[in-house]
Structures are given as structure tokens and as C-alpha cells.
Amino acid sequence: MVPEGSPAQTAVAGKLAAGKEPAFQTVVVSARRRSIKEAGIEKALFAFTILSSILIFLIMFFVISKAIPVLQANGFSFVFSGGWDEHFVNAWLAPAGEPSWRFGALPLIAGTLYTTAGALLIALPFGLGCAIFLTELCPARLRKPLESTVRLLAAIPSVIYGLVGLLVVVPLIADQLISNELALQMINVCALDGTSLLAGMIVLSMMIVPIFIALAADALAAVPRRYKEASLALGVSHWRTIVKVMLPVARNGILAGAILAAGRAIGEAIALSMVTGSVANLPSVRHGLVFFLEPMRTLASTIIDNAEGMSVATCEAALFACASFLLVACIILSLFARLAAGGIQRKGGAAGG
Amino acid sequence: MQQTGITGAGRNATGIGNNPNNSKIMVQDISSWYGAQPVLKEVSMPIHAKSITGLIGPSGCGKSTFLRCLNRLNDLVRSFRLQGTITLDGEDIYHPDADVVLVRRKVGMVFQHPNPFPMSVFDNVAFGVREHNRQIKKRELEEIVVESLQKANLWEEVKDKLQASGLSLSGGQQQRLCIARVLAVMPEVILLDEPCSSLDPVSTAKIEELLLQLKNSYTVVVVTHNLGQARRISDYLGFFLDGRLVEYGAAAEVITNPREKATEDYLAGNFG
């Protein structure tokens, strides 16, 4: 316990030489001191842990309390009416004495739901196929590089997805899908320049697919080998074994992956701000397929785009209202994912938001 | 390829008629490796129809690997290699043209640890049948399930809880459920890999009794760790040591009068 030649040792030796019996005594004292120190360390670690988990409540408290004035002033019409851009300019220009509290976030909320749903529709089938390929079908030689690729895709910063989307996907949509006539026809509704809901869906699906692949592949890989063996030994083909045995067993993990991917999609700000046109326009189904070509904006990218409005109290509160919607949605999704997988691990490489 | 293949083969071709030695499976000179590691060395043995062949030997001797060669379940291991031939009713199961799925339908397997699917008791038994014949009528399916559960001596215990999860049964019941699941797809050969190693003595006795019934209609191969069990149930016995088949013959012969010193030592309990 006490290292040889240490001061404690020599002290003990010295006291022994003096004819008393302090050796036992010394050990007891240091043991007590040590146990106090140990308890102190445990308390300190515990304090840090509490701080970590209290953080989410702090965030909720601050964000929502800052949003309350706007939510109170508008009530349900905050959710069910449009005109965000106009309201924002009014509030920004309002004279100091009479602030303008009128905001309507319907296009932003609907836009967030549209992009998320569209991205999931593209990403889920594709990602599931990829996860099956990765865990069950791909040649052994391809597996490692593919795993690294998925991890890298998850780690590519969102601003790079945005840049590539803006300079590849958006021009492609503008050239291939939008004719001059169509643009002229829509000129009174919105400008069609390629920055659109469709571009947002495509870029967003590319961003969430690696996360979903990683989680779905984990879930498939975690299916106990004995189920696969039992099914194969019954003479069921490999593909049917995947479809009827492995996917059902991995269902919860895959579901959790989908929910987490949805959470990521809802909260994505930068890439969408770059490719969706940054107009609080609500794409209308009445325009037929042009719906997908209209510019729009999500809750998260609104915070980025309107950040300069933060110095005006009303604008600030409105942006906090956007943030509180995002926060609540993501917390609910996280809890659902946890419920689905019984606390599945989060994976996804060194990704930025 | 779906249904006709299996029932046709399952009911008619027992293999006795066209094989004078009465052997269902012939294993000739097989050697196998996991990567560079040899597992089986030049093993040859017949497996006789409608009888129980026991495989014994110390752990790591290759008997489970041997068993998994018989239904090509070793194909799952990427580094696995095999030399030599194994024929089922005279047809090489490792032939490039052989249909591995069909082989596994004919050669069913029960595993060391009971592994029912996380589905209901009924669905566990029905799973393979539905997969092999997706147009099957509900009543037919029910008949097969009931019959299989009866054959597996499980019907009386589960008839009131067919919709309960297969995982809710006791260990011994789960293992019999796995046997019923195999019986339902009407195989010709049933492989069992230490089926009783994780069960209590009562459940073990029930399984042994079941196997003795089954040998009247099926060819059964059992890997076992338990010499008493090997004595009680097998008609033929093979003794494996270090990947070689040291001794093979009629069970009574091998047990009472082993030819090899190693077999004698093993039976005497000197190792393993």
C-alpha cells in the first residue's frame, strides 16, 4: 500500500523506532483520508454527470421561455397562418415604441415536414437496401471499404452537402425541369430558379442516408446468428431468410434508426438554407408537380437566414419560437427512438449539423 | 421448384431401394479447413437410412463441423473449404449445380441451443411450410402444424397456447418445438447437434424417446457429448478425434468391443 522508501514509510519506521505502535494508527488515518478523497471524487464526477443531463432542461427552459411572448401574442395562428417574411420585415422596421408581435410560421412548419418526409421517402428504402447489402450480400472484399465510405459520408460537413447541392443539384433542376414558360407562368407566385423543395429533399436524403444505413446495418448485424441458421437449415433461401426472419427481428433497431434520421432531417439548417431558396413560401399542391419546384424554407434554416434580426426583441422571440418547435420535435423523436430500441447507441461518425 | 420438388422427394425417394448398402448419405474422403486450419481429415462414412447414427468425441474434434457439412451450413463461414464428396441419395450435394436450398429442405437440423424464432408457437412451426408453399390453404397448414407438434410429443403441452411466443416455453419444450419445426417441412434426414446439452434430465429423456420414435420414418444423425445417450439411442456410432474418424460401426460393437485403443480410452472416460 505504502510505496517503499516513501516519506510515509520512513515516518512509520521512525515512529516504530521510537518504541510506540503508530504503524497501524497511520494506516487507519490515511485510510480515512483516502475514503474522504474517494467520496469527494465520486461527488465531483456525479456533479458533472448531473450537469450533463440537466443541460437539456436548461436548453428547454431558456429557448421556450424566450419564445413565450410570441406564442402568447399569436396563439394558434402562429402555427396556422402564413406571411412570415412580411411579418419579419414589419417587426424589424417597427419603431421602438410599438413593436410588431404578429408572426405566422405555417410555411416554415409545413416546409420542415415536407423536406423531412421527402428525404425519408428517398432515404429509407435506399438505406435499407444498402444496409442489407452491407451486412448480408456484399463480397467480403467490398465490405470494409463500404463501411468506411458510409462512415465518411456521415462525417461530411453539412455545408459541403449544401455547396455541392447548390452547384450541382440546383442547376440540374433548373436546366432539366424548369422551362422558361413555366417560370413565367409562376412569376406571380414565386421565382423558379432551381432552388426548391425538390433540391432540399434530394440533398437532405443524401445527408441522412448514411446515419440510417449505419444504424440499420448495426441492427441487422445484431440479429442472433441462430435465427439465420435455423431458417437456412429449414431450406429457406437466403433472400427469404433476410425478408422473413432477419428484418422482423431487427425491426426495432431499424425503426429507431429511421426515427433518429428523421430527427437529423428536421434539425438540418445550413444545407437546406443553401438549396431551398430561402423564401418563406408554402409550396402548394394545387400547382401540381410544380409543387416540388417551388422555393421554400424550413424552421431550422429560418434561424440561420434571419439571424441578423436577433437584435430586435420581437424578431428574436420569433426565432426562439422556431427553435422551440424544433427542440420539442427532436426531443419527442429521441424519446421514441429510445423507446423503440431500448436505448440504442448513436453512431454516425464525425458529422456536423 | 417450390412445392413439387419437396413433397416428391420427401415422400417417395427414401433411398433404400436404389442403394444396396441401405445408406442414405455417403461421405467419401472429406477434408475441410477454416482458413488454413484443418478441421476434418479424410473422413469417410455411410449414414444409414431410418436409423440413428451417433457421433461422439472430445470437444473440438470436428464432429459438429462434420454435421454441418451434411446440410452445407458451413457455407455461411467465408473461410470454409471442403474436399471430397458427400452424396445424398447418390447425388453430390457439393456439386456446383446442386441446389443448396433443396439440400437443406431434405436435411433438417436441430441446434445445440434451442433457437425458436421470436414468433408464436404456431408460426414457428408454420414458418418453413409457408415459405416452401406460399399458396398453402389455411386448413392444410393447420393440419401440418398439429401433426408436427404431435410427432414432436409437444402437442399436449402447447395446444392451449399456440399463439404464445415460442420463447415463452421451457428449454426442453423449445427444443421439441425446434424439432417440430423441422418435421413440418418433411425432411428425409434430421441432424441434431448436441440437442440435449442445455436441457435438464427429464427433458433429455423426452427428447431421446422422441428420437427413437422418429427413426422409424427418418434418418437421424446425432452429435452428442453424453456417452450414456449415445449408448441408449444410437444404432451406429462414429468416434471422432482430432478431425479424424477413428472408429465407426454398429453401436453395440463399438461400445462393447472397440477396435482402437483411443476409442477404448475415450469410452472408459480417460479423456474428453
Added chain:
Amino acid sequence: MAKKRHFAGYAACWVSGVLTLLVCLAIIIFLVLKGAHVLNWRFLTEDPRPSLNEALTGGILAPLIGTVFLTTLGICFALPWALATAIYLAEYAEDTPWVKTLRTGIDVLAGVPTIVFAIFGLAIFTHPGLAFFSTMVEGVENARAFGRSFLVAAFTMAMMVLPFVAKSIEEAIRAVPVTYKEAAFALGISKWRTIRMVILPAAAAGIITGVVLGIGRIAGDTAIVWLCLGGSMTLTGPQPWWEPQNWLATLQNTGSTLTTYIFYSSPAGEGNSPNKAFGAGLVLIVIILALNAVVDYLGRFTRLKEE
């Protein structure tokens, strides 16, 4: 017949798998093609300059320095906190409902979008009481802090990466064989000393992996930088920033990172130098690739040790 039916499924899986590989390669090749020709020594060592002529817009020195500042500071704030949390959860916490609640809180934190962290960071650091972290705004009627600086952004980043780093360290600690701990306990070594001298060294590779993942997340994030560090392209602190008396002031002031530089220079931002944006994107992706390679290497290292 059955084979034919399965063929569609197999083909779909193959196509998705190969397409994933191709998308990744395409993004990287595209960045290299577009960005490689602006990459040169001057690009890396000049500060950005506002100009309508792309040729005169300078380089990415300040954003590069900003990225280094922010990742270093952010991880310095996050690591002790994450380490303490991970040690507590892995070694001290029992499996009670109360601890489960703590875990849920941390888990939910991992699902919060970075834009929400960003606006939260801005909200708390504009409080006059926290004015130390950023400079004060002058000429506004009610006193408030500016709320934007390297310190503010780094602290917000630390909150953002905390759950990921803590989780990864906790897993590394749990992967240490229990026999090590038993051996140390059997020698009469106290719990904390065992953790410090036996468990943490054994988990070192995993802890570093967590740190590298955290660095990658900070380097790749844009939202927090945009809100908490602002849109100025160059360092706004007193120059020259490398003189020790200016260090603190530099961190209390704002600047930019590679990510905001890309955002700003792209057609979406106010600048108009997409080629420079690609150049910066290439530099950023090289950094991310390098970090990923480190994680891969460490992962292999731990796996080898386990075998």
C-alpha cells in the same frame, strides 16, 4: 421461378450499395476537380478580402486559424466534462431509475439540432453577467453582451459534442476487461486509483477516438459558428493575434471557420467566390478524411488488442 423473384430484391440491394460508394466518391472527386486549382500556398496563407473580383478575394488563412482555435478550445471545454460524466456512468452509477433518467437526459441532448444549441448559446451569452466571454455592444439602450466570440462558440460547441464524446468514452471504459479491475482491487488499490492508473490507460485508444469524433463534429459544424461566432471573415481581435497580450482578446472577439467561409463564399452567402468555396471545401474534407483515418486506425488498434 423463385430465383427470378428474388433477383429484383438482390438487384435493389446491390444498386443501393454500389450507389452509396459512388455518391461518396462523386462528392470527393467533384470537390477535388473544382477545388484543386485554387489550392496553393498563397491560398492557405492569405486572409480573405472582400472583393467583387474573385481573383482578389484572397485566401483562407483566418478561417483555417479559426477552425483550429474553435476545435481546440471546444474539445478542451468538452473533454473534462465528458470524461467525468463517462467515468461516473461507467464505474459509479448503479442501474437505478434515477440513473436511467440521467442517461435519458444525455441521450436526448444528442438529438438536439445544432441550430438549437446555437440559438441557446446566443441567448445565454448575451446576458450582461456573462459579458466577459464576448465584448460588450456599445450604443444599445439596454446593456447586453455581444454574445459572439470564439469563447462563446467553443463553449456552445462543447455542449453540442458532450453527449457524443461522453458516450464514446463510456463505451471504451466498459470495454476494458473486468479482470483488470479485479486484479487491481485484489491488490488493495482504491477505486479511483484503479480507474486512473489501470482503466483509463487501458481505454486510451477509445478515449482518443471519442475526442477525434468530437473534433470532427466541431470542425464540420456551421450553424453554431454562424450564430455564435458571426459572419466576419477575418479575426476581429487586436492584431497581431499571436502576441501573448492579445490572446485573450482574440478569443473574446470573433472570426470565421472553414465552414462559415464556405457558406459565405458560396452563391448562397454574400460573397461571390464559389471557386474559393470549393477550395476551402477541399481543405475541410481533407481534414475530415484525416480525422476519419485516425478513428479507423485506432479502431483497428483496439480490435487487434482484443484478439
